[in-house]
Amino acid sequence: MEPREKFCSYCGALIPYMDESCPSCGKAQPPMPGMRIAVERPSKKIWLAVLLSLLITGLGQVYIGQWRKGIAFFVGTFLMGFVLFDIVDYGLIMLFGTIMAIISAYDAYMTLKSGAK
Numbered sequence: 001m002e003p004r005e006k007f008c009s010y011c012g013a014l015i016p017y018m019d020e021s022c023p024s025c026g027k028a029q030p031p032m033p034g035m036r037i038a039v040e041r042p043s044k045k046i047w048l049a050v051l052l053s054l055l056i057t058g059l060g061q062v063y064i065g066q067w068r069k070g071i072a073f074f075v076g077t078f079l080m081g082f083v084l085f086d087i088v089d090y091g092l093i094m095l096f097g098t099i100m101a102i103i104s105a106y107d108a109y110m111t112l113k114s115g116a117k
């Protein structure tokens with residue numbers, strides 16, 4: 001149960017709990033516990049995660065704290081490139097690497113966008 005009223009820290013008047021200033025004396029009230037002063041900004045920057053993933057596949061995942069996924073992206077891409085190296089030409093490997101980087105970047109983007117870790 002949330003309290004509906006509180007006492008002014010300055011004049012002691014009973015005032016509505018969520019009021020930011022006292023209607024009686026007009027002084028600003030100290031922030032109440034549980035009250036959000038500012039909307040929390042995401043601590044991880046989406047553009048940075050995307051950029052990192054584009055530079056090195058999986059790095060964006062590592063940046064946002066998804067170590068295993070990031071390493072899986074990186075190692076998977078590396079191994080696939082290694083295997084493909086004997087079979088297909090260089091251009092296709094680069095294309096594959098680019099696609100993996102974009103998928104990695106997109107994954108990092110969606111992860112941060114949804115707020116999930």
Ligand SMILES: [Zn+2]
Nearest residue numbers: 008011022025
């Ligand atoms: Zn007051």
